[in-house]
Each structure stands twice: as structure tokens, then as C-alpha cells.
Amino acid sequence: MFMESALISTIKFTCIGKGHGAPCTPASREEWEQLRREPWLAQMCERIAKGDDELKHRLPVWTPHCAEFANNHRSIADAIKPLNRLMLDFDEKGHTDDILSKLKIENGKLKNGCAEPDLHGMVVLLVEESVRHGTHVLVELPDGMTAEQAQELMQEATGFVPDAAVKDVSRCIYMVPDDHTRYVSERLFNIGTDDTASKENTADCAVEKSSVSLKESCVNPCQKEFKGIPYSSIIAEWWHRNGGEPAEGERNVKLHKLAVNLRAICDNKKEVLMQVMPRFGLTDAELKSVVDSACKEEPKGVSKTLSSIIDNLSLTINHSDEEELDGAENGQSSMFNVQWNKLPIGLKESLVGVPVSMHMPVLCGVLPIAAAYADQVTVEYCDGNTQRLGLMSIIRGEQASNKSVVKNAVDIWKRQLDEEDALARKREEEWKERKKGRKASEKAPEDPHVLIRVVPVTVSCSTLLKRFKNAQNHTLYSFGEELDTLRKTNGAGSWSSKYDIYRLGFDYGEWGQDYNSDAAESGVVNVAYNWTMLGTNGALRKCFKADNIENGLSSRVLVAEMPDASFAKMPKFRKRSDEDVARIQEAVSRLRGYSGLVDTPRLRKAIEGWVEQKRIEAAKDIDHVKDTYRKRAAVIGFRCGVVFHLLSGCNKESKACTDFALMMAEYCLQQQIKAFGEALESQFLDARDECVRYGSNHSIFDQLAPTFTMDDLRALKRGFCGEAGLRKIISRWYRDQWIEKTDRTHWKKLNTTV
Secondary structure (H helix, E strand, O other), X not given: OHXXXXXXXXOEEXXXXXXXXXOEEEEEHHHHHXXXXXXXXXXXXXHHHOOOHHHHHHOOEEOOOEOOEHHHOOOOOOEOOEOOEEEEEEOOOOOHHHHHHHOOEEOXXXXXXXXXXXXXXXXXXXXXXXXXXXXXXXXXXXXXXXXXXXXXXXXXXXXXXXXXXXXXXXXXXXXXXXXXEEEEOHHHHOOOOOHHHOOXXXXXXXXXXXXXXXXXXXXXXXXXXXXXXXXXXXXXXXXXXXXXXXXXXXXXXXXXXXXXXXXXXXXXXXXXXXXXXXXXXXXXHHHHHHHHHHOOOOOOOOOHHHHHHHHHHHHOOOHHHHHHHHHHHHHHHHXXXXXXXXXXXOHHHHOOOOOHHHHHHHHHHHHHHHHHHXXXXXXXXXXXXXXXXOOEEEEEOOOOOOOHHHHHHHHHHOHHHHHHHHHHHHHHHHHHHHHHHOOOOOOOOOOOOOOXXXXXXXXXXXXXXXXXXXXXXXXXXXXEOOHHHHHHHOOHHHHHHHHHHHHHHHHOOEEEEOOOOOOOOOEEEEOOEEEEEEEOHHHHHHHOOOOOHHHOHHHHOEEEEOOOOOOOOOOOOOOOOHXXXXXXXXXXXXXXXXXXXXXXXHHHHHHHHHHHHHHHHHHHHOOHHHHHHHHHHHHXXXXXXXXXXXXXXXXXXXXXXXXXXXXXXXXXXXXXXXXXXXXXXXXXXXXXXXXXXXOOOOOHHHHOOOEEEHHHHHHXXXXXXXXXXXXXXXXXXHHOOOEEEOOOOEEEEOOOOO
């Protein structure tokens, strides 16, 4: 008996997530019960019951219908261990005792010594009171009983109507404290050892099966397209927006719904649908039956969902048209074409309705706030040190270059913080009013120390220090529409301090100040501060001048450039749907649900290779600007890759994730060199006697003959380098074993791959 109990305590019978959109990891009885006993959970539920609705989305969740999902991604398509259980939700408040009585349960035990409450073959596993005093009843269904039948039978047995909606396998419910549990059966924690829980059903197997089914869905011998978009891409995005590919038991229903929608863009032709429809194991006869049923009536038009999918996918195939309109300036941006259909939730929806030439500025604009939401995460970098996800970006462009497209995306990402800050600011204002209106003899009200995470870019250093002190280990965020306003509103001393704060924010460094007066804030804090700023090229030049270009801030900023709008046609934007906005909010919740050290070995390996490649390129040309900026560009690209990985919800970093990180690192490096390279190079020329010409497109090393002299090197440098600089070049090449000395005046290249 003891051994059986110990075994049950280790069985993963459910999945637990730290929020509604967070990854759901398999959990045992011990983990489930421990979470329900946490004091903070009881406090949160108490506040929610009193009307603090803002807290509800922060509650942890658990999945009563499934014990494991592929990559911890809670969806029907990713369900690995579905359970034959149904959670019945009674919304009417205050009837938990009545329901318990009808189920013959008293004081957490069964009446009359029954083995287990049995209702038409259903077995009651759990009865609990919800956060708002409704009732949850979890039952195990007998073979053959549907969810609808179970709901009807439970209504007959209890006299109360459960939620009529049929709940799918991916359903989750909010966790409640232990004292909300009114009845629990040992059977809840024992999901058996049948095929649904077999060890063969691992996450990797699920991913493999998913990829196979995707391949099946893309079978299209004629490679048919609709408006230049492959039907396979449309179908893949359809599954993405409709709960994933069909699981066992819902295949025909989901395929029928897909066919009903696709017929509108197939001229209602059955033969076309037969070619483009995925099969998922159906025979030709079975698929034909589905198609015949879908095409019984003429389509009334393209559905809103399908229309939105087509609009979004069309953005990814019209590159050539936009490049022709944007001219030569788009030549560089075309090197960084974002694979829209490979982006994870949140980032993909951020680019909906955005012209392709503006994809990179929008991504660079939203990544800092996305990283700010994942502020409980630490990662190990290539050098072995742990980091937080500090990101700062500047989106630059001339006047009327449509920088507002970045603001529109950031505003959606910022909603949850804005709503929480509004309540916090209200509390702070009420405290100030009470403090101001008190009598001289009255004691001052206690400072509520409210958490406010979104601060204006013009915030004073003293107020900023106060916000840091009350941040509760969270990252603050700022969005500035005009970089020039920031520069003008900060005096010389304040602006200098802000430079220090921004630099420290990148590395979670320590900053503080001490004043004798109580009027100014004093203290020392660790700076966790992300921001996004928009500005003109002129404002950027004024902020980063020759006298401060070497202070380190320029290498810590992710710079993005809006496309050149000179003499260009007006770009066309599309509005995001409510569904797109909801998915961005789901992405926010997912990021907020992560905590602790996230291991990303594939990202580390990819970034380490990239930064070494750039070191070799810079060493060949003795390009100090590239060598300076490559190091932190790698860090920025790595952190962007981590955000991508967190949003994807996968156990391991995908190839799309590493490709994204490398693209961001390369883009960051090129933009930093373009924006700050000339100013930084002039500082190097003043400080050193190397006089290396900046901007060479070819490697000096590669241009030299296999055997060369100092005169050959001097000729290639064309007099723009002093003798000391030439000797340093030779010394470094020799140190790196690129060359060897053959006699007093000659050097020979070694057969080394560089």
C-alpha cells in the first residue's frame, strides 16, 4: 500500500502553467498540492474575490483533461497524454454545499460508506470552489460517454446547470488554494499506465508526428496557389489560428470546417479541393465524402478568418514590388527579409498589416518591451556569465517616415502594463492627497510603495530611482516618440546621468545617489530598464557626438532604420484584427509566466560562431569599429533569440530561432556601424597612430601576395597608416599564426583557414 501511494505521488497527472498563456509543464500530486498551499496564492484569490480583477490573469493554471503537451504548448494539436476526464463548471455562486449534498459527499468523505460516488458510470474525482465561489466538479467518463451527455446527466443529478460549452483537451482552469478543495479522490492522481500515458509518447515523438502531419497537409502535386500564395501555406496558418491540427476524434469535423472555408478560394471545385486538402490518413473515398459535404451549397464569400490569413501571407510574397518602389535604400533591408510565417506568437502578429520594408524597425521596436515582460528569466551567455534580458532600441528615420507604425505595435504590447500602472498611479495619487490634507498633528500616511513599470523617458533621476526601489525585481520600460525631446528636456548633468543609467541597464548594473535632503530620493539599486525611442537622424547625431561616442552606450543600443521615403508612393497599412491583438496579449502572458534560468545551448553555439567569424573579418582589415561593435551586437542578437525561444514555447531552440538570433546580430552590427561608425573611427584616429582607413570593402590580408614585404603592406594602406600601425598589424597577424617570417624583410602567408 505504501509503495502504491509513493508511486501515485510521482505520477504526472496534470500540467501546471504560471499564467493563462504560459507554458504548461507536467506536474505530480506533490507539486499540485504544494502550489495550492502557497500563502501568496490564498492572498491573490482573496483579493480577486473582493473585486481585484486585474490579478486573475496572473493566477497559475492547471489542465484537468491532459497530463502532457508537446513542448509544453497547451493546444489540442500538442496533446500527448489526453485523459478521459471532464471538468464541469457551475457558474452560479454559493451552491457548492448543495452540489456536494446531491453527490452524497459530506465533510470531504462519501456518505453511507460508498466506495466512490458513481453517477451513470461517471466517477467524481474532485469538487472545489472556484475563485469567485462557483463550483468545479471533475469527473472520469466511462467509455463511450460524450461531454454533452455527461453535462446533461450531471444537471439531472445536481439540479444545477453546468457550463454548456464542450471543453476540449487543452482546457485549463485557475488554481485555487487548498481550503477551496471540498472533495478529492485518490483516483485523481492515478492516470493509469495505458496507451495514453505510455513512455513512447514523449515530446520529441509528438514534434516528429506533428512535422509528419504537416508534410501530409502540404502534399500538393500541382503546387496550386491562390494569388501567388501556396495553398499549403494558407492551410498551415489556418491550423495555427484554429487550435492546431486535428487530434484523434475530431479529424473529420476539423477537415470539414477547413473545406467549407477553402471552397471559397477554389471556385467551389471539388477536384481542386481534393488536390489541396490535407488527408491525415483518410482514404480518397473518405476525403471525397468530406469534400462533397462541404460543397453542397455555393459559398457566400471568403470568411473573415481566411481573408485575414490571405492578407497577412500576401505581405510576405510582395517583396519585389516594394523593393522597386523603395529604390536603392531597400537593397540593404532586403538582406534581412523576415520569415513572417516562422515567427512565434506575438512577433508574428506585430507585423500584421506592416509593409515588408518596415518589418525590421517594428521588430526592433517591440523586442525591448517583450524582453521586459520576461524579467524573471536569466540566461547563460557564451562566456559563461548569466544575464537578464536588457534591450534598448532606437528607431531612426527622417520626418514623415512612418515611424508611428512602431508606436502602434508597442501600444498593444504595453496594454497590460498600462492597465496595472493606472491602478498603481491612482493609489499613489490618493496617498499624496491624504498626505497633503492631513492635519499638522496627524501622522503622515504610510507610503504605499506602488509598483509602476512604465515611466516617461523624461523622468527625473530622483523619480527613476524611486521607481527602481519599488520595482520588486521587475524591469521598467519607457517609450519615447521623439528622441530630440528627450535630449532637450535633460540638462547636461541629468543627460550625463541618464547615459550612465542606460549603460548600466544593459548589464543589470548597480547605480545610486545620496542626498542630504529628504526632498530627493537616495539609495542604491540594480538597474533593470528597457526602452524604445523614435527619432530623426539629426536627433541621433546630436545625442551621440564625438565627445561621448566612446562611452559605451552606442554599442548597447539596437538601432533600426526606417526605409527611405523620398519620392516614394504612400505605403499601405492594414489594421490588426481583434484576434491578432488577443494573440499578442497571450504572448505577453506567456513571457510573464517564465522564471529562473533558461538554458539555450544551441543559441550560445550559434552566436559564438558568429562573433568569432566577425572577429576574423575585423582582424583581417584591422577594423577597430567592427571589432568594437561585434561583441555587444552578438549579445543583443542572443537576447533577441531568447525572446523568440520563450515565445515559441519549445523545449529546445529551433533552427528558426537560431536563424532569427543571427539575423538580429548581423542587422544590429551593420546598423551600429552605419549610425556611429564614422564618429567612433574619428575617435580612434585621434587616439591612436594607426590611421586605418575606415570603410574598406576588401580585406588587406587577402590582397597581399603569398609572400610579401612591409613595402607591399604600406602600398596597400596607401600612406594612411604610420609605421607603428603597420608593425602592429604584422604583430597581430604573426600572433594569430596567419604569417611566418622567411627572412629579414619577407613574410609568408600560412595555409590557415581564416
